[in-house]
Amino acid sequence: MSFSFDPSSSPSPSLPAVVGRLRAAGCVFAEDEAELLLSAARSRAELVAMVERRACGHPLEHVLGWAEFCGLRITVEPGVFVPRRRTEFLVRRAAAARPDAGVVVDLCCGSGAVGAALVASLPGPGVELYASDIEPDAVRCARRNVPEGVRVLEGDLFESLPGGLRGRVDILAANVPYVPTGEVGLLPAEARVHEPLVALDGGTDGLDVLRRVTAEAGDWLAPGGILLFETSERQAADALAAVAGSGLLARVATCDELYATVVVGTRPAG
Incomplete structure (x- = not known):
């Protein structure tokens, strides 16, 4: 028709x-x-x-050229992961936990929605934001969404970040892929056909990329700094174990309204 x-x-x-x-x-x-x-x-x-x-079957956000996220209009280009409304819960948790944050990293940034929203949500002036993604299309798109002067870097997880950030990051938001490889084919066509596989596929149990992030996160976080990422409810226990195993204090937060599960890891202040 x-x-x-x-x-x-x-x-x-x-x-x-x-x-x-x-x-x-x-x-x-x-x-x-x-x-x-x-x-x-x-x-x-x-x-x-x-x-x-x-x-x-194209995602509505790709057709419109933008997505609404935390009250912002985020440019979304074809081939770039579409920010989900449930991820707004991660932004709210991060801003509430560390309103004093001075250094923020948006890892696996996609369109840059999380980083842009965090900077807009934090009350302090002069927040340093760094964003990174492995996909060139995402890096190009994120540069259109983050505030002027923000560094958006292309690379695999931490490899593109300036070494001077080690031990200084107050909020490390990592929107890692967490769909198990065997379940990617079950996703709606608008996701599996039109969004990059690297932004969806989290490996055999969905936690491969997460484990790589948690293994290094403690080196980059400042004392009292926090790591936040989304996962599914059924993966939460294994995700918590990965965070705790890296030496961070781990907890989980959920939002029934947005059907969101966020794991938070905190570097002990001592």
Whole structure:
């Protein structure tokens, strides 16, 4: 099922027509998405193209070119991981735990949404933010979203960070992939087809990248600094064990509203 029109003579598709097309394609929130597409399109032709891309399974955020995250409009380009609303819980926990943070690292930064939101949430002036990702597309996108002057670096986890940050990081937010390899194929098509595999696949049990982060996190955190990352509820016990095994004080926080599970590791102040 599709709709089409001659941009030179036909009227722009109405809200009901767009809703019908999206609903037929299986979009659960067809009404809300239709309103966003109608407000974003600058021409009849662009609207049709956007609706068809969404109906074909492209993430809504890639079609619009942005995602709302913690009250910010984050630019999201094709091929870049889309920030999830549940990750707002991680940002809130980090800002509440360390409102005095002066140095923040956004590891596996994707679009840079977490880092940008943390800087906007922290009350202190002059917060130093460093963001890093292994994907060149993500690095390019993140540079559009973080405040001017922030260093967005390309590299595998900590390898691109300046050595002078060791022992100085107050908040280390690591949005690591945690989907087990065998379950990637079960993800919705808009994720597994249109988002980078490296941002989804966490290895055999989903915790491979997490273990690499926890193994080095203590060297980068300042005394009292915190590491935060998301995981699933069923992975939380193993994730806590990995954090504790690295010498950090480990705890888990959950948010039923956002269906979010965040593990926090703190470097002892002593």
